[in-house]
Amino acid sequence: MPTDRLGQLTHLVMTRFTLVKGTVKLDDSATFTVQINPADFKHTAGITYDKKKTQGDAQASPKFSSVGDEHVSFSLVLDGTGVVPPGANGQREDVRTQMKKLNAVAYQYLADTQEPPYVRLLWGSLIFFGRLESLNTQYTLFKPSGEPLRARVELSFLGAMSKEESQLVSNRTPPGGARSITVVDGDTLPQICAEHCGDADMAADVARANNLPTLMSVAPGTQLLVPASR
Incomplete structure (x- = not known):
């Protein structure tokens, strides 16, 4: 697990940002710090080549065309049983509250742009700027009343670059x-x-x-x- 310079455990932080004149502007008022770090994450990237062959060529020499999309995906566990230590704010929060905060940072449409937000992921050596591509939630533990006590959230982000x-x-x-x-x-x-x-x-x-x-x-x-x- 990533740690800071003092050897303390660091947690994955999602921060909303905007692109102003092609430059990243972080919104520190819209952040979500995970309660439990992902067990792993997947980071994929691609490169597109022009593979056109001229007549008579047995094999084309791939020529660089463009940098492809980047993707980061991982799963989070949100816990409301009280077993897991409190999050970054020092308060214990139920699963619904955690989901509401996560959605506010990464999923909900912004009123001024009518689009989903841009999000920076920061965890250890991972710095990724992108937008949420998919969010799947599976509730796995409940109170007798039906209120969720634990959820597994699968997230996928598509890379977004400034000009x-x-x-x-x-x-x-x-x-x-x-x-x-x-x-x-x-x-x-x-x-x-x-x-x-x-x-x-x-x-x-x-x-x-x-x-x-x-x-x-x-x-x-x-x-x-x-x-x-x-």
Whole structure:
């Protein structure tokens, strides 16, 4: 199980975000911290190739076409029996309350956009930006009254990239160009993005585009691809 620098157990956190002018803006008021971490998760990605053959060729040489969709899926257990320690807020919550909070962060349509929300998943080395693709709930334990005491929730998320991130991952040149920089001791991504991109809020985009597990401590000598200053 992932732990922090002090060796404490960390929990998977889902945070709603919006894309403002192509940049990720986290909404820290809309988060859901799981009570019990997933036993495992599945992260899949794909690449599309152009496999057209010219007449007379025995076998085509695949040519890169585009980066395919990314998916993350996992199962959660929501417990309301009182056996599991309280969640991040220190309060014991029943299964219905936990489901309501999960739906509010990942599933419910937003009034201003009339669309499901964008969600960031953060757990250990996993940083994933996407949107909920499916949510299946199986209630497995009940009170005599019929109130659920435990539920198993299967979730699948489809990756969602900002414009800048998509350009970096696809190795396309954004307006103004892109460049490679070398991280020096003490650098953090927000500092790097403020200096080289003109916007510290692009840190989340650059982190995922460069497959970095954290926004803060980046190993000196690391080569990063960043967009040019706006």
